[in-house]
Amino acid sequence: MNELILLPIIGALAGLMGVMLGIGGGIIIVPVLTLGFGMTVQQAAATSLITIIANSTIGTMSNIASGFTNIRLGLLISFAGILGSWAGTSVGIQTGQSTLKLLFGVLCIFVGFLMLRKNDEKDPLACTQKHIESPYYATYFDASTGCDAAYAPERVALVVAIALSAGFVSGLLGIGGGIFMVPAMAVVARMPMKAAVATSTFFLGIVAAAGALVYYRSGFVRTDVAALMVLGVFAGSRFASWKLGRVKDRKIQIFFVIFQICMGIYMILREVMK
């Protein structure tokens, strides 16, 4: 009965944090499930991937309707991500608990520092009607400027390579991979931030589904836990999008960074001290 109440609450918190801080829930869900509920990293990763699918699909539906998602680029990087995810899950299934926990601890600290360096999101795109010759050329209506914005992603091959790696980490540790894909598309491909975030969200769901399928077939998905967390994530992310939106307050971001780094250090120390 405790799980029936606790799991949706944790899911809701992960959903809230996801929307408010612009991160996937996996980085919160996996350590909480392994440290708090005694689940193996594989079970926690599988559960996390299921919640990422729900979050990503719901987000993508509204992003596509708004025209922010670059569908062509999204499909291309998803192919790479699927391959990476299968490799990651295959390695993850065969890797020992201690190694995975150590890896996740390092990832938590890395993500924490990455968020510390995160700059304010500024859309570098000027309002333009010019057509750019590229198979990935896309436009969307930018409400802030009041006109259609056009862009063509650059260095697509490099973005595909990053998607392959992001897929691998996603499958291995059960995180979304948005922490890698958003900077890849915004910095490497020089896409507008709105398009980068929306295309990354589209990518995450497809890649998470590929990984989740492999974990499901291997019997690592605790369906009851995953389903209860999905309910919470859904409620939390909807509430955050409706009432809160993205947080600009640096204090909350710093609180999350400290929480993340402490959790990473705790996971590493726990394994090293054994």
Add this chain to the structure above:
Amino acid sequence: MSLARENLKMTARIVYASLIIIIVAVIEAIVLGHRPDFGSCPTNILLGVIQFNSASTFQLAILLLIVTPYVLVWDVTVEYFTRAQWRHFSMALAVLVLLIAGAFLF
């Protein structure tokens, strides 16, 4: 070029269906308690669902959720590429289908 929300009907239906099924499973778990599931084979899942076994109902919801992103891809491509460059991307779609099939085989 953007798609309207109504173009993604199938995805929306599956998402909301899986959420409703999860709620039904939670109610089953509370009312009827925990019972071992019948296994993860589709026939056994359906057998469990019609017998109000919450474990099987949870499995059905999760399976629906796992296929949702691929339904989304289907919705997007059917609505988007038939009007634009379907031929250019039909090959890519075929690869995606092969990759999904690969997940079941390996």
